[in-house]
Amino acid sequence: MAGKVLAVLLPLLLCLSGLAGLLLLCIPTRDVREPPAYKYGIVLDAGSSHTSMFVYKWPADKENDTGIVSQHSMCDVHGGGISSYAEDPPGAGRSLVSCLNQAMKDVPKERHSVTPLYLGATAGMRLLNLTSPAASDSVLSSVTETLTQYPFDFRGARILSGQDEGVFGWVTANYLLENFIKYGWVGEWIRPRQGTVGAMDLGGASTQITFETASQAEDPANEVKLQLYGQSYRVYTHSFLCYGRDQILKRLLAGVLQKWSSHPCWPIGYSRQVLLKDVYMSPCTSAQRPQDYDVNTEVTLSGSGDPILCQQLVSDLFNFSSCPFSQCSFNGIFQPPVVGNFIAFSAFYYTVDFLRKVMKLPVTSPGELRIAAKALCNESWVKLLERAPGQQARLADYCACATFVNQLLLQGYKFDEHTFPSIAFQKKAGDTSIGWALGYMLNLTNMIPPDQRNFRKGTDYGSWVVLILLFIVVILVALAMLFCFARSSKSQSAI
Numbered sequence: 001m002a003g004k005v006l007a008v009l010l011p012l013l014l015c016l017s018g019l020a021g022l023l024l025l026c027i028p029t030r031d032v033r034e035p036p037a038y039k040y041g042i043v044l045d046a047g048s049s050h051t052s053m054f055v056y057k058w059p060a061d062k063e064n065d066t067g068i069v070s071q072h073s074m075c076d077v078h079g080g081g082i083s084s085y086a087e088d089p090p091g092a093g094r095s096l097v098s099c100l101n102q103a104m105k106d107v108p109k110e111r112h113s114v115t116p117l118y119l120g121a122t123a124g125m126r127l128l129n130l131t132s133p134a135a136s137d138s139v140l141s142s143v144t145e146t147l148t149q150y151p152f153d154f155r156g157a158r159i160l161s162g163q164d165e166g167v168f169g170w171v172t173a174n175y176l177l178e179n180f181i182k183y184g185w186v187g188e189w190i191r192p193r194q195g196t197v198g199a200m201d202l203g204g205a206s207t208q209i210t211f212e213t214a215s216q217a218e219d220p221a222n223e224v225k226l227q228l229y230g231q232s233y234r235v236y237t238h239s240f241l242c243y244g245r246d247q248i249l250k251r252l253l254a255g256v257l258q259k260w261s262s263h264p265c266w267p268i269g270y271s272r273q274v275l276l277k278d279v280y281m282s283p284c285t286s287a288q289r290p291q292d293y294d295v296n297t298e299v300t301l302s303g304s305g306d307p308i309l310c311q312q313l314v315s316d317l318f319n320f321s322s323c324p325f326s327q328c329s330f331n332g333i334f335q336p337p338v339v340g341n342f343i344a345f346s347a348f349y350y351t352v353d354f355l356r357k358v359m360k361l362p363v364t365s366p367g368e369l370r371i372a373a374k375a376l377c378n379e380s381w382v383k384l385l386e387r388a389p390g391q392q393a394r395l396a397d398y399c400a401c402a403t404f405v406n407q408l409l410l411q412g413y414k415f416d417e418h419t420f421p422s423i424a425f426q427k428k429a430g431d432t433s434i435g436w437a438l439g440y441m442l443n444l445t446n447m448i449p450p451d452q453r454n455f456r457k458g459t460d461y462g463s464w465v466v467l468i469l470l471f472i473v474v475i476l477v478a479l480a481m482l483f484c485f486a487r488s489s490k491s492q493s494a495i
């Protein structure tokens with residue numbers, strides 16, 4: 001009998017819950033009938049080693065909401081960074097063409113003329129501007145000329161300061177994690193309690209650390225005050241020029257050429273021709289540059305895979321000998337103790353990801369990072385090739401990178417047993433890459449209002465009330481029917 005009742009009731013209940021689900025979908029969906037038009041923005045991230053183009057999008061009616069902008073598409077420019085075109089400036093502009101042509105397709109045609117387009121250059125161009133301001137200006141004019149030929153709303157090509165680069169990376173990470181402000185489920189804005197996350201970026205030519213802190217800044221150059229969504233933030237930031245991945249590799253090579261006949265950070269069984277020009281033609285290696293050297297000389301260098309010597313070579317890049325403040329990271333740069341959670345992206349992510357995925361080693365504590373870096377440096381070239389068949393190009397440099405990341409995080413920034421586990425090594429939040437580009441666009445388009453405003457509400461409070469009432473009614477009706485059926489089937493069986 002009970003089985004029969006169930007057979008009748010189950011489909012009925014399913015129908016009712018289906019109906020309720022349908023209502024849930026339909027009620028707040030004035031948006032579905034009228035899909036919100038998207039707006040777009042394009043940022044070219046002209047890094048030292050390469051340029052990436054990011055196309056962002058957001059619903060047109062929500063532009064001041066947090067967490068609304070997402071990555072629509074991206075494109076990697078072929079060839080080197082724009083700073084590598086110092087001797088052929090027009091080449092810098094030409095290199096961007098294929099990605100810009102892709103942007104023409106990625107952004108709907110009717111939106112082209114209202115889509116802002118920015119180019120921001122970072123440490124590679126900061127270095128070029130140091131060594132040759134004229135070359136740096138020609139490269140910027142060349143890219144400007146190319147960018148103005150497209151129908152987008154071009155808003156300029158600039159070199160970001162290290163401080164901007166650090167702060168915009170921090171803004172990007174916290175914006176994507178909705179740490180500034182969050183949209184509550186009944187359509188109100190709430191301020192999340194978890195605080196903000198710090199941001200650590202390891203680029204090709206510089207590295208940045210940025211975090212919110214209550215500590216007093218002893219050096220005003222490291223303090224940035226921000227006003228976002230009506231809230232004030234005091235942020236510590238520093239950018240170390242010449243401490244990006246590629247410049248570190250050059251500086252290590254310069255160190256090896258001075259002291260040793262083989263490279264302790266390269267694996268045993270590996271050797272490579274090193275062009276002296278590539279090592280010394282950078283302001284980051286000028287101190288180690290020999291008085292006179294033939295720029296076109298090539299030196300054959302082989303790896304000795306020695307974790308201890310490699311560690312020593314890397315330590316020489318850090319100067320802990322003097323600190324004019326109460327506390328320093330290194331090179332006499334003020335830094336308060338690291339606090340809170342951190343996101344470490346770009347080459348931090350790639351390096352730790354290699355240790356985890358290819359070396360299959362855990363990296364959850366300072367000890368594990370140290371051990372993993374040593375194990376990687378002790379691996380021969382043949383073994384490395386077996387482990388990572390598709391990654392030949394950068395394979396020999398992972399030991400140096402891992403040793404550097406270890407030294408920078410533990411001795412430099414002073415992460416310890418307690419603070420190291422709060423670093424997340426991550427390159428994306430959702431589908432959006434973490435880097436300075438999004439924060440830069442949000443700032444330049446004024447999409448993060450400084451003041452507290454009556455934020456637009458996504459769904460009317462009223463429609464939620466109606467929805468919840470409907471849901472309750474449906475459930476009550478279902479229960480009443482269940483009760484009736486149960487009674488009638490009982491009386492039937494009594495007869």
Ligand SMILES: *[C@@H]1O[C@H](CO)[C@@H](O)[C@H](O)[C@H]1NC(C)=O
Nearest residue numbers: 060061062063064446449456
């Ligand atoms: C976003 O804020 C700017 C100024 O802060 C304002 O002009 C604009 O109308 C706002 N947009 C929306 C969709 O609220």
Ligand SMILES: *[C@@H]1O[C@H](CO)[C@@H](O)[C@H](O)[C@H]1NC(C)=O
Nearest residue numbers: 129130133136137140158159
């Ligand atoms: C290049 O450096 C100089 C001196 O620091 C600075 O004034 C100038 O604005 C820089 N150029 C660009 C394009 O940022």
Ligand SMILES: *[C@@H]1O[C@H](CO)[C@@H](O)[C@H](O)[C@H]1NC(C)=O
Nearest residue numbers: 316318319320321322331332
């Ligand atoms: C470290 O910095 C101090 C002070 O700036 C300087 O005197 C010293 O020579 C530096 N040491 C090295 C090894 O570069």
Ligand SMILES: *[C@@H]1O[C@H](CO)[C@@H](O)[C@H](O)[C@H]1NC(C)=O
Nearest residue numbers: 307374375376377378379380
């Ligand atoms: C380094 O590698 C050798 C040979 O593969 C091995 O015997 C040794 O234990 C390794 N040392 C470390 C510290 O991993």
Ligand SMILES: *[C@@H]1O[C@H](CO)[C@@H](O)[C@H](O)[C@H]1NC(C)=O
Nearest residue numbers: 164167168171226443444446
């Ligand atoms: C963003 O832009 C405003 C001006 O619109 C400026 O005052 C502010 O300092 C900028 N924020 C950052 C992080 O640079």
